[in-house]
Amino acid sequence: MGKDRNLIFAIMLADILLLATTIVGMYYLLEWIAQNHTPNTLGLPSLVGTYIISFLSSYALYPPIIQERIVKTTSILHRVTVTSTLMILIVSLLILLIYKGHTFPRTFLVGSYIVFTILLFAERIFIRKFFIKARSNKRNTKRVLLIGSDPTIAKLYKTLSHPAFGYDIMGAFYDEENADPKLQAIHIGKIDQIYEWLSKHSDIHEIYGYFPKEKQGLINIISKFCDNHLIRFYYVPAINIYNGKISFHFVEDIPVIARREEPLSDPLNKIAKRGFDLLCSTLFLLLIFPWIYIVVGIIIKITSPGPIFFIQERTGLNGKIFRCYKFRSMKVNNDADTLQATKDDPRKYPFGDFMRRTNIDELPQFINVFLGEMSMVGPRPHMLRHTEEYSRLINRFMVRHLAKPGITGLAQVSGFRGETKHIEDMEGRIKKDIEYIENWTFFLDIKIMVKTITNMLGGEKNAY
Numbered sequence: 001m002g003k004d005r006n007l008i009f010a011i012m013l014a015d016i017l018l019l020a021t022t023i024v025g026m027y028y029l030l031e032w033i034a035q036n037h038t039p040n041t042l043g044l045p046s047l048v049g050t051y052i053i054s055f056l057s058s059y060a061l062y063p064p065i066i067q068e069r070i071v072k073t074t075s076i077l078h079r080v081t082v083t084s085t086l087m088i089l090i091v092s093l094l095i096l097l098i099y100k101g102h103t104f105p106r107t108f109l110v111g112s113y114i115v116f117t118i119l120l121f122a123e124r125i126f127i128r129k130f131f132i133k134a135r136s137n138k139r140n141t142k143r144v145l146l147i148g149s150d151p152t153i154a155k156l157y158k159t160l161s162h163p164a165f166g167y168d169i170m171g172a173f174y175d176e177e178n179a180d181p182k183l184q185a186i187h188i189g190k191i192d193q194i195y196e197w198l199s200k201h202s203d204i205h206e207i208y209g210y211f212p213k214e215k216q217g218l219i220n221i222i223s224k225f226c227d228n229h230l231i232r233f234y235y236v237p238a239i240n241i242y243n244g245k246i247s248f249h250f251v252e253d254i255p256v257i258a259r260r261e262e263p264l265s266d267p268l269n270k271i272a273k274r275g276f277d278l279l280c281s282t283l284f285l286l287l288i289f290p291w292i293y294i295v296v297g298i299i300i301k302i303t304s305p306g307p308i309f310f311i312q313e314r315t316g317l318n319g320k321i322f323r324c325y326k327f328r329s330m331k332v333n334n335d336a337d338t339l340q341a342t343k344d345d346p347r348k349y350p351f352g353d354f355m356r357r358t359n360i361d362e363l364p365q366f367i368n369v370f371l372g373e374m375s376m377v378g379p380r381p382h383m384l385r386h387t388e389e390y391s392r393l394i395n396r397f398m399v400r401h402l403a404k405p406g407i408t409g410l411a412q413v414s415g416f417r418g419e420t421k422h423i424e425d426m427e428g429r430i431k432k433d434i435e436y437i438e439n440w441t442f443f444l445d446i447k448i449m450v451k452t453i454t455n456m457l458g459g460e461k462n463a464y
Contacts, residue, residue, distance in 0.1 A: 007067040011127060012059060018123055019055055022116045023048050030108055050098075051112070054090035058083045066128040069135070069142075069165040074441050076124055084117040135166030142167055146185055147194060147209030147222075149174035152236055154183040156208055161185075170204065173197070175212075191215050194222060202229045210236040263440040264403055272442055273375060281370040292363060296327055296355070304349045306332040309364060314381035317404045322373040324381055325364035329355045359456055365407045377445040378406025379433035390426055397426075400433040403440070410436040410444075413451040 027044055062083045065071050088109065134140055144160060144167045146153055153172070160167040161184075171186035173194045189197060191211070195218075198204070207226060211219055219235065226233035263269050297308040310328040313321050329352030330345070348356070355361040368374035374381070379400040382390070391397045411432035416425065436444070 007131075008063060011064045011067065011124075012056075014123065014127065015059070015064075015120065016052055016055065018119055019051055019116060020048050022119060023051050023112060026108060026112050026115065030111070050091055050094050051087070054087045054094060055083075057090050058086040061086065064124065066124045067131060069167065070159070071128075073125070074443060076128065077121055077443065078441070080121045080124060081117060084113060084120060087116075088113045131166075132164040136163040138168070140166055142205040143203065144169050145198075145204050145207045146172035147174070147191060147207065148172070148211060148236070149183050150210040150212075150236070151182065153208070153210050156236065157183055157185045160208075170201075191218065194218065195225065198222075198225055198229075202231070204231050206232045206234065208234045208236050261438050262402060264437070269440070269442075273440075273445070274372070276442070276445070277369050277372075277375050280376055281366045284366045285370060289363065289366060292360075296360065299351050300328060303351045304328070304331055310361075313384055314405070315384060315387040315401060316373055316381060317401060319387075319398070319401050321384065322368065322381075324374075325367050327355055327361040327364055328352065329361045359452075362407055369407065373404070375404040375406045377408055377410075377436075377448050378404045379409050379436065380412060380429075381405035390430075393423060394427055394430055396434060397430055399437065400430060403433075403437045408448060408452040409433065410448055413448050413455060 024044065027047065062079055065079050066076055092109065131140070146157060146169065149172065153174075157169065157172070159165075161169055169185055171188040172183065173188055173191050174183070175190050176187070192215075207222065209219075209222065223233050225231070264273065293308075300306075300308050306328060308328060310326045310330070311323050312326070314324040316322045329349075330347040331349055331352075333347050352361070365374055369376060387397075409432075411429040414432050416429040416432055
């Protein structure tokens with residue numbers, strides 16, 4: 001534990017040095033750009049001090065996670081962004097309250113925020129790689145003992161045995177008759193022999209244990225031994241009853257296991273996603289859509305008799321039905337609510353076919369996004385008949401409705417767009433939709449949107 005505190009302190013010093021360098025560099029850069037006019041009336045020492053105090057306050061609330069043994073790059077980026085954002089808010093507040101008589105250019109504030117966030121993320125990734133290399137060379141390792149041979153323990157062993165995480169797995173205790181064939185840890189002895197072994201090997205750092213029902217009485221014995229010898233004890237529940245991710249929650253003081261992890265069930269994530277949707281849809285509908293509507297509407301009226309919009313009921317969040325807007329890309333027909341579009345569909349007219357291939361027909365769905373019925377990114381909404389049919393044929397089909405439908409989605413940029421000729425095509429789409437729901441991040445949405453644009457420019461074979 002002392003080593004972890006030292007690592008956090010070292011990271012903090014590196015961060016402060018980076019911050020001070022960034023502020024000094026920005027100060028003189030803007031002074032040079034402004035042709036010897038100081039970028040603000042605050043002296044450089046006061047400026048650096050204000051930023052450092054603000055950073056330390058943010059750091060206390062959101063300490064780094066790069067020293068942790070198992071952490072995702074997206075998690076590091078999220079933590080860096082939150083830390084920098086909170087720091088800049090505190091800086092603004094301090095300047096407003098303490099330096100009332102001073103001016104402070106927004107250019108410096110925004111510039112320092114962007115530059116420092118980028119540099120801090122790069123620095124954290126560099127330090128992270130240093131830790132990984134050191135742990136791969138058996139430095140800063142933790143000695144670990146496993147108990148049980150449940151499939152969950154087998155998966156845990158596979159994860160912890162990765163050299164980059166710095167775990168030295170001493171072995172596992174389990175009863176051979178119940179052993180999982182995938183568990184490759186060294187077999188030390190049977191579960192009943194754990195206490196005797198521990199009394200001679202108390203230099204263990206962590207113990208991860210799954211205990212079968214008939215061995216539950218050993219939990220308290222092992223737990224007490226760990227408490228008395230500064231060993232961290234982790235009880236491993238049998239979670240192999242589910243396939244995929246899970247998440248833990250508490251109902252009062254009762255731990256419960258959720259079927260899957262849903263990042264968008266977090267209110268802050270909901271607010272962030274909805275705020276982004278509202279911003280994008282508002283700007284698009286005010287600045288761009290009116291011109292598109294005029295041009296596309298005139299061409300539709302000239303080339304195909306009928307309305308400009310095609311409005312169809314589709315399945316949305318939590319199975320709620322909503323009216324989905326599109327530019328009409330087919331001739332008016334009676335099969336619109338039952339038949340999918342095919343490659344050489346005779347119902348399409350020439351300009352409608354062009355709109356489908358370029359995704360122009362989907363642009364009115366920004367109206368649905370503005371109304372909160374859809375999101376920029378999410379599982380594509382299906383017509384009601386397909387929801388009814390596929391929910392009977394495909395396992396977990398309805399899970400896709402745990403998120404708002406999107407104008408684009410992970411399935412679409414992964415090759416699962418357009419007509420679903422075979423049940424396997426729809427199964428692949430559903431798998432990607434669930435993957436999106438379980439792994440959502442704001443940066444995943446950005447990645448999908450960028451991929452959607454590049455696919456549009458490059459052309460897609462299933463866009464028809």
